[in-house]
Amino acid sequence: MTSTKLPISRRHFLQVGAGAITAAGMLGTTPLFASGTDVVKLQFMYPVGVSGDINRIVTGMINDFNASHEKVQVEPIYAGSYDNTEQKVMTSLGVGEPPATWLPINSALQTFLGMDALADVTAMAKADDIYQDFLPGFLSICESEEKLYGLPFQCSTPVLYYNKDLFAKAGINKAPDTWAELMETAKALTIRNGADVSQWGVTFGGGWHDWIFESFVRQNAFVPWQKDKVMFDAPEAIDALEFWVKMVKEGVMPSASTWQGSANDFMAGRTAMLYHSTGSLTNLRKSSPFEVGVAFMPKNKTYGATIGGGPILMAKNQPDTHLQASWTFARWMTNTQNQTHWCKETGYIAARKSSWEGEDLKAFVNEVPAAKVALEQAAYAGAFLQVPGYHKVREYLKSALDRTLAGEIDPTSALKDATKQANREIERLMRRRG
Amino acid sequence: MRFPSEKSTKESLVALAMLLPSLIFLTAFTYWPILRSLYFSFHDVMLGSNKIYFLGWENYERVLTDALFWKSFRNTAFYTLITIPAAIICALLLAVALDTKIRGVALYRSAFFYPVMIPSVAAGMVWVFLYAPGYGPINGMMDILGLPKLEWLYSSEWALPAIMIMSIWKYSGYFMLILLAALQLVPRDLYEAAKLDGVSTWHQLIHITIPLISPTIYFVVIIGILHSYQIFDYVFVMTQGGPADSTNVLTLYIYQNAFQYQDIGFASTVANMLLLFIGILIALIAATLGRRVHYLGS
Numbered sequence: 263m264t265s266t267k268l269p270i271s272r273r274h275f276l277q278v279g280a281g282a283i284t285a286a287g288m289l290g291t292t293p294l295f296a297s298g299t300d301v302v303k304l305q306f307m308y309p310v311g312v313s314g315d316i317n318r319i320v321t322g323m324i325n326d327f328n329a330s331h332e333k334v335q336v337e338p339i340y341a342g343s344y345d346n347t348e349q350k351v352m353t354s355l356g357v358g359e360p361p362a363t364w365l366p367i368n369s370a371l372q373t374f375l376g377m378d379a380l381a382d383v384t385a386m387a388k389a390d391d392i393y394q395d396f397l398p399g400f401l402s403i404c405e406s407e408e409k410l411y412g413l414p415f416q417c418s419t420p421v422l423y424y425n426k427d428l429f430a431k432a433g434i435n436k437a438p439d440t441w442a443e444l445m446e447t448a449k450a451l452t453i454r455n456g457a458d459v460s461q462w463g464v465t466f467g468g469g470w471h472d473w474i475f476e477s478f479v480r481q482n483a484f485v486p487w488q489k490d491k492v493m494f495d496a497p498e499a500i501d502a503l504e505f506w507v508k509m510v511k512e513g514v515m516p517s518a519s520t521w522q523g524s525a526n527d528f529m530a531g532r533t534a535m536l537y538h539s540t541g542s543l544t545n546l547r548k549s550s551p552f553e554v555g556v557a558f559m560p561k562n563k564t565y566g567a568t569i570g571g572g573p574i575l576m577a578k579n580q581p582d583t584h585l586q587a588s589w590t591f592a593r594w595m596t597n598t599q600n601q602t603h604w605c606k607e608t609g610y611i612a613a614r615k616s617s618w619e620g621e622d623l624k625a626f627v628n629e630v631p632a633a634k635v636a637l638e639q640a641a642y643a644g645a646f647l648q649v650p651g652y653h654k655v656r657e658y659l660k661s662a663l664d665r666t667l668a669g670e671i672d673p674t675s676a677l678k679d680a681t682k683q684a685n686r687e688i689e690r691l692m693r694r695r696g
Numbered sequence: 697m698r699f700p701s702e703k704s705t706k707e708s709l710v711a712l713a714m715l716l717p718s719l720i721f722l723t724a725f726t727y728w729p730i731l732r733s734l735y736f737s738f739h740d741v742m743l744g745s746n747k748i749y750f751l752g753w754e755n756y757e758r759v760l761t762d763a764l765f766w767k768s769f770r771n772t773a774f775y776t777l778i779t780i781p782a783a784i785i786c787a788l789l790l791a792v793a794l795d796t797k798i799r800g801v802a803l804y805r806s807a808f809f810y811p812v813m814i815p816s817v818a819a820g821m822v823w824v825f826l827y828a829p830g831y832g833p834i835n836g837m838m839d840i841l842g843l844p845k846l847e848w849l850y851s852s853e854w855a856l857p858a859i860m861i862m863s864i865w866k867y868s869g870y871f872m873l874i875l876l877a878a879l880q881l882v883p884r885d886l887y888e889a890a891k892l893d894g895v896s897t898w899h900q901l902i903h904i905t906i907p908l909i910s911p912t913i914y915f916v917v918i919i920g921i922l923h924s925y926q927i928f929d930y931v932f933v934m935t936q937g938g939p940a941d942s943t944n945v946l947t948l949y950i951y952q953n954a955f956q957y958q959d960i961g962f963a964s965t966v967a968n969m970l971l972l973f974i975g976i977l978i979a980l981i982a983a984t985l986g987r988r989v990h991y992l993g994s
Contacts, residue, residue: 345956348956349955349956352743352744352955352958353743353744353955355744356743356744356745357744377744377745458844468938468939468940469938469939517852517940518851518852518939518940518942519850519939520850520938520939523829523847523850523939526829526830530830651957653956653957654953654957654959657764657952657957658764660940660941661763661764661767661941662763664852664940664941665763665767667940668852668940679763683758683761683762686758690740693740693749694740694742694745694747694749
């Protein structure tokens with residue numbers, strides 16, 4: 263310690279300084295490429311697609327996840343409806359900052375694939391029990407060309423809800439099982455005072471009536487879409503819409519409704535039967551001042567249903583550690599215990615066989631047999647309108663249904679027009695994909 | 697020779713300097729977007745993608761055959777045609793009534809202006825509650841009056857009228873304030889003369905008040921039309937265009953196409969159609985109503 267001169271030359275100092283600056287610069291990007299020891303922060307965007315206190319339940323589950331995982335922290339972002347959520351994700355994709363995980367409706371799969379936004383999780387799923395334990399019908403909604411792009415989380419189908427008190431009052435003791443019975447039952451349950459209807463026979467949840475409509479088409483043993491086109495103008499679809507028109511003309515069904523409003527109408531006894539998502543089951547059951555019956559949607563040629571609700575998808579454009587963490591999260595949300603919990607709390611159909619085989623859900627089904635109706639009906643269910651440009655395509659279909667039910671146009675012309683417009687949109691997007 | 701030209705150069709520089717701030721903003725946020733949207737309307741442009749394909753007139757063909765475009769167009773036109781005249785009549789009556797020396801006139805004026813001060817999203821939410829079919833106060837009042845209860849925002853027939861009623865409530869106060877300012881400039885001696893000649897209050901309104909404030913009424917009509925063609929917030933908050941697109945309007949349809957369907961090209965095309973239509977409408981009004989405006993002193 264005799265010399266007071268620092269053992270650093272000027273050049274050395276500059277080199278070290280430059281290194282420090284580079285290091286500091288890299289530090290700024292570390293959250294993106296977090297090393298194994300850091301906490302990985304993920305965003306999860308999700309909608310509330312049914313009636314009920316879904317938001318509280320999802321947030322609760324995510325809090326549990328965060329509490330039990332030291333290295334992954336998930337930030338729940340409630341983004342409104344399905345449409346709002348998907349739109350928010352698309353906007354973030356546009357600026358290159360997608361959330362790590364999100365929950366769209368399964369129909370948006372091709373749309374996100376078209377944007378090259380989804381991580382292929384087939385390998386991770388094969389290394390796990392995914393292909394063995396998930397119900398194949400539900401897993402297929404996350405698949406395209408035999409690759410898996412997500413895990414089914416909130417699976418639903420429309421079901422027929424009915425008000426047992428009003429049925430008893432009208433002397434009817436069973437839910438309709440065919441379209442013809444649906445018409446008869448709806449007639450018997452409609453109450454009108456002159457022009458005013460105080461009680462509708464049946465209401466189809468508006469806003470998602472295109473989803474319900476596809477179920478009707480499937481009940482005519484036809485799927486009105488393929489991967490690259492729609493066939494809304496097929497005879498099976500026209501027949502289904504003609505049946506709807508007949509129900510409106512008979513005055514047993516309102517020509518339009520809203521998603522939330524129709525559920526409220528049912529709970530208030532303003533409609534005796536309701537087509538709505540299974541995801542609304544717990545809320546309808548608990549909030550209605552009467553006993554709620556749940557049945558298969560009546561069949562025509564066959565039973566048929568469309569799977570709504572969504573898979574948890576994971577972003578392609580993220581570092582490996584983040585993708586791993588996203589997988590951990592999606593895997594956790596869809597594990598046996600959580601699918602059981604989610605099914606009991608909401609009415610969404612648990613997607614895992616092991617959930618249904620577990621004592622917990624078995625006991626619940628004993629207590630609430632209605633919870634099992636959707637599972638049984640799911641045997642007849644398929645994915646909903648998985649075509650490119652799904653948002654626009656379903657808008658064409660909805661508009662065709664609405665205009666027809668309002669009496670502005672006949673079913674055939676409306677569906678022909680919607681098919682033409684929708685296919686033009688799909689062609690445009692396919693052309694873009696090249 | 698040089699001196700005046702130097703002066704005028706200097707003057708135009710000053711003028712330019714003064715215009716520059718607003719010119720920059722107008723160019724960046726109005727003229728440039730208009731040109732861009734014109735360009736986009738002939739192309740296939742997707743939100744979040746930088747690939748652009750030339751389409752020619754295809755987007756315009758699609759717009760003209762698109763049932764939903766025409767529905768939104770009809771809804772917007774219907775909304776304007778009823779809301780603006782109704783709001784102006786309400787505003788005029790309020791303004792005339794509050795142009796007198798009644799007791800507490802300042803309180804009344806603030807009370808009727810109050811709706812304007814409520815942010816439109818908040819107002820929309822309040823009216824969603826007022827219109828609620830089950831527990832809403834409006835249906836409660838209709839029940840007391842022995843009128844049939846309506847489904848309001850849940851009914852495809854009543855949703856648009858419901859939004860129109862709320863808009864009239866919201867616009868009236870705003871128009872009233874503008875008209876009130878104009879009324880105060882009408883010379884009082886005209887009324888005194890009319891009174892001496894035994895002209896009734898009604899005829900005073902028709903023959904003195906309205907002609908003398910006609911420039912302001914004209915202004916209010918134009919402002920009202922522009923406002924009502926831009927209606928978006930109420931619809932977005934209250935109905936999202938539903939049920940069954942009965943409240944879908946052009947601005948919402950543009951928004952849906954651009955941000956929900958990511959189809960910027962088509963959205964731009966609808967936007968251009970809207971611009972074209974407003975242009976024609978304003979020109980028509982200027983050619984008819986504008987000619988009948990009576991300017992004081994001219």
